[in-house]
Amino acid sequence: MEMDMGIKNKLAKRAAREVKEGMTVNLGIGIPSLVPNHLPSGYGAVFQSENGIVGIGSAPPKGKEDENLCNAGGFPVSLVNGGSYTDSAVSFAMIRRGKIDLTILGSLQVSEKGDLANWIIPGKKVPGMGGATELASKAKRVIVLMTHLDKHKASKLVKECTLPLTAKQCVSMIITDRGVFSINQGRLILVEIFRPYTLKEIKDCTEADFVTSPDLLYID
Template sequence: MGMGDGIRQTLAKRAAEEISDGMLVNLGIGIPSLVPDYLPKGHNVMFHAENGIVGISHSPPYEEADEHLCNAGGYPITVKSGASYCDSAVAFGMIRRGLVDVTILGALQVSEAGDLANWIVPGKRVPGMGGAMELAAKANKVIVLMNHTDKNGQSKLLKTCTLPLTAKRCVHMVITDLGVFSVRETGLILTDLYEPYTVEEVRKRTEASFDVAEQLRILQK
């Protein structure tokens, strides 16, 4: 089952809480691209794209799109005051130097150790891994936004990923339509739970083991 607009926005809103002024942030395509909509007006966050832009702003209406301005996924964008352009190699250099504070991306699978699989399903054609491998390995905080289960109802939070890995032990936080998990040295901890779900329901739908935070936060969708 696909994710409805309401859930997509709920996840993007929760992810926005992890961003503070002055950060350099890289957003994946899909749900992560909605995150800027939930930052305060006048925020001082600079959004980075691998194709060589620092300072992405909102997505423009179709009729106002500039064909020369797009993000790494090829979607039209606008830029904010103070934005800059650079060679793609420089944009990747920023990632590899560890200058990106947060990256928010989607995933096919995440393991309880924080391993990430998000770039290929064997046998399917894909455009390539993009910047996912660099971002996963080098961003200071890696946040995954994804459905808790796949279209067959199988858990995407696993003891061990079964798809080819993007990077090992790189994920810090996973935000799904059921709750929010923090990845610690000791494993996963459920820190936030969306109403009306219960911890028992989350356990039933999760292959990975997880502990529950003492102060479990209940979130409304």
């Protein structure tokens, strides 16, 4: 189920609130790559990409792209002052050594216990797993940005993942186009609802079992 740019930016803006100064952050392709656009210039977090960039900035203005400077998804990016380049071996060594404080990824399914399935739909051609397993297993915190429903209108928040797993019980927060969920000790908790959706609508379209935070917020 495809989102329009307004909703994509809404999710990216919400995810940007989870990026704290001093963090080293890895961004997946798609919606997560929009996150730096929602942080102030000079914000004290470092964005890393598996293809060997440490210090990604916001997306360059149209017509000002550098064809040699792109993220792991092949989309143009900018480099902040003091940014650097590494080869893939060093980039993945950073990830595998647990140097990434936060990774923000897309997903196909997330289970109510935080299992992640985001790399393949069986029978579909994909270029490879990329860094998904390493990031999901080794980043200190994993946040997922995704549509609440798939193209068949089925919930992507599920009791058990039916697609091949990337990693088990690794996700700590899910931000969909309908709400924000946290996972604490294997329990899925609805903490925020995007207006104009209601709690009943969230319950009706979510396969996974969840509880509602006593501090539930409605946000724009």
